[in-house]
Structure formats: structure tokens, C-alpha cells
């Protein structure tokens with residue numbers, strides 16, 4: 001059967017390859033819908049930092065609604081990871097000694113800020129974070145240098161407690177395991193990189209910046225596989241160009257910054273109204289923090305459902321007291337029910353799937369041909385990375401008398417009901433780019 005159709009496809013191609021694509025409204029005319037399944041907007045649920053209640057509390061709630069999500073995980077935190085936090089560079093005692101005589105400046109800041117968190121003093125990590133934040137803001141570099149000088153002075157004076165003493169006071173923190181993450185990945189959840197140790201990437205020198213991005217990717221690749229090496233979020237939502245560039249050399253997409261010309265990228269701090277965008281797509285990020293009112297969170301969903309070009313990327317952190325700015329299980333239940341109730345208009349998908357859909361569609365060409373009762377559709381994209389394998393939704397006009405069609409692509413065959421609207425008929429179906437031509441023909445009643 002498949003062979004027969006294959007031969008038939010070549011016959012039709014031979015007959016019609018010289019004809020132009022069909023005009024709008026004609027039977028056979030085909031377009032790639034803006035969003036998967038012909039929906040009006042997209043929503044992605046994303047979680048940062050891998051705090052334990054995301055898995056213990058939020059996952060069971062999402063399971064009840066059948067919602068997918070993407071987790072940006074700090075890989076050095078996970079037991080069994082090959083790579084943990086470490087300083088890449090000169091022996092650190094040489095660096096500590098130099099700080100006694102030479103103040104921190106623009107030439108030595110990155111090395112010192114990279115090393116300070118890995119000298120064995122947990123309290124020093126806070127200095128890395130604070131100095132890195134000031135440095136990333138790019139306004140008061142002297143303040144960043146002072147913080148690093150202060151931290152190294154405390155190291156030299158023995159003020160900081162060693163890691164072991166510190167752990168006794170901090171207690172033990174429950175952590176997710178790779179085995180649990182594998183089980184969740186197998187159920188459709190996406191995992192993505194949030195670096196090895198969650199540093200301020202802007203304050204790292206090149207060797208340490210690369211380590212944080214590459215070794216996190218390597219542990220995810222080793223434990224979860226290639227599919228989960230698609231997305232990254234540089235900690236603290238940094239837009240530092242050096243950090244973001246480095247991330248985009250190693251991952252297909254960053255939540256920090258999406259450089260694609262057809263996307264208006266509105267991060268969590270951007271107050272622009274997404275409805276004002278003139279671009280084909282808007283990636284609109286919103287963070288649900290502890291004090292974010294439920295009415296505001298629901299209004300984001302209402303906004304995208306009333307437009308046709310907005311991808312709402314929701315950012316969650318802590319849940320039920322564990323993690324930064326936690327939300328509660330009751331809030332998640334109410335909010336997810338609200339999103340789910342609008343699913344007829346919203347495509348709810350992982351961060352990587354929405355990215356793939358947008359890029360595949362914008363880099364695709366679709367051509368269609370008609371030969372009597374048969375429609376042939378050829379879908380091609382020019383993306384070369386093997387990650388881009390997501391089927392796209394096509395909408396093809398068919399004769400209004402048709403009730404059901406058979407859609408063939410290679411070995412895949414599906415019966416699809418014709419939708420009748422204003423005296424015309426169309427079908428929605430999925431097709432994989434750069435695969436066999438799609439053949440559509442009516443099913444005789």
C-alpha cells in the first residue's frame with residue numbers, strides 16, 4: 001500500500017512540478033498554522049533552580065491536568081553528576097596571596113570573582129553573588145571590586161567558616177535524583193540547563209563561564225539524552241551579552257534572550273504591552289512570585305487568548321515554602337485549572353517545542369498541487385540542526401463536498417474530518433518537514 005502511494009506521488013510530482021503553488025481559497029491551497037493544532041497562542045510552564053517541591057508538589061498537580069513543563073536544573077546539585085562546582089584556573093592560594101597586595105581591578109576581577117565561591121567557604125558564595133550582581137548591572141564597578149576585596153580579606157583573616165562546620169548549621173536539603181528526572185523525562189517533561197552551580201555568569205572569566213555551560217550540558221546529555229540539551233537559562237535572567245552569546249553557542253535557545261528577527265522578546269522586567277507588537281511572534285515572560293495576585297496571573301492568560309501571536313512563558317521558582325519566591329499548591333491548582341479551561345485556544349507545550357514550532361514554521365516553505373481527487377503537499381525547512389524534528393500543523397483547503405480525508409505521509413496514515421466554514425472545507429493535520437510529500441484524498445462514504 002505504502003509503495004503504491006509512493007509511486008503515485010512521483011507520478012503527480014512529474015505531472016505538476018512545473019505548476020505554481022495554488023492560490024488562496026483554492027482546493028489544495030495549504031498553509032502552516034501559526035501555532036500547533038491551529039490554536040491562537042502558546043503557553044509554556046517553566047520552573048527554575050530544581051527546588052524539591054517543584055517535583056514533590058507541582059508535578060502531581062500538573063499530572064492531574066495533563067500539563068507539560070520545562071525545568072531549568074542546576075546540575076552540580078544533583079547526586080551522581082560528574083561535574084560539580086569548581087574553579088578552573090591557577091592554584092587558588094596564589095590568587096588569595098595576591099589579594100593581600102594588589103587591590104581588585106578590571107584586569108583581575110573576573111578571575112577573583114570566579115574563584116571566591118570555590119575556596120571551601122559557603123559564606124563567600126554570597127560575595128560572588130553580590131559582586132556579580134553589581135558587576136552585571138554595569139554601573140558601579142568599583143563597588144563590585146570592593147566586595148571582592150572584602151571577601152578575600154575575610155578569607156585571609158580566617159573569618160569564614162569551613163564548609164563542614166557550615167553544613168551542620170544549615171542542615172541537609174532534600175535533592176532530586178537523576179533516576180527521578182529520567183522517569184519524569186520519559187513522561188514528557190522537559191529538562192534544561194541552569195548551569196552547574198547557578199553563578200553570576202557575567203562575573204566569570206572565560207574558562208569558568210564555559211565550564212558552567214558545557215559541563216552542565218554534558219551531565220544532562222549523559223543522564224537524560226540529547227533531547228534535553230536544547231534549552232538553557234543563564235541564572236538571574238542575565239542579559240549580559242558575553243554570557244548569553246556563550247550560552248547560545250552551546251544550546252539552541254536561551255530563556256534569557258531570543259535573537260530571532262521575527263520574535264519580540266519581552267523578558268520578565270519588560271513592561272511593554274505585548275498586544276502592541278508588530279512582529280510575527282511575541283515571547284512574553286511573566287514570573288509568578290509569592291505576592292503576584294491571582295487576578296494578574298489570570299489576566300496574562302486572557303491577554304494571549306485574545307490575540308494570535310503571543311507565547312506566554314511562565315516562570316515559577318519555589319513551591320510551598322521551598323525555593324525562591326514560592327507559590328502555593330492551592331495557587332498552582334487554581335491557576336492551572338484556569339489555563340486548562342482555555343485549552344481550546346491555547347497550545348500548552350514545553351519551552352523547546354514552542355521554540356521549534358516557531359523556528360520551523362518561519363524557515364519552512366510549503367507547496368501544494370492538485371490532481372483531481374488527490375492533493376499533494378510538500379513541506380521543506382532549511383534548518384540543519386537535527387533537533388528540529390517537530391511536526392507542524394498544516395491547513396489545507398479541500399472540496400466542500402468532502403467529509404473525511406485520508407492523510408498520508410510516508411508510512412503514517414490518518415483519517416481527518418473536514419471542517420466546513422462559509423461554504424468551504426478545510427482539514428488540519430500534522431506533517432514532518434523534510435520528510436515524504438503529504439498525500440490527501442477523500443474517503444468514500
Ligand SMILES: [Zn+2]
Nearest residue numbers: 048049235236
Ligand atoms: Zn535560578
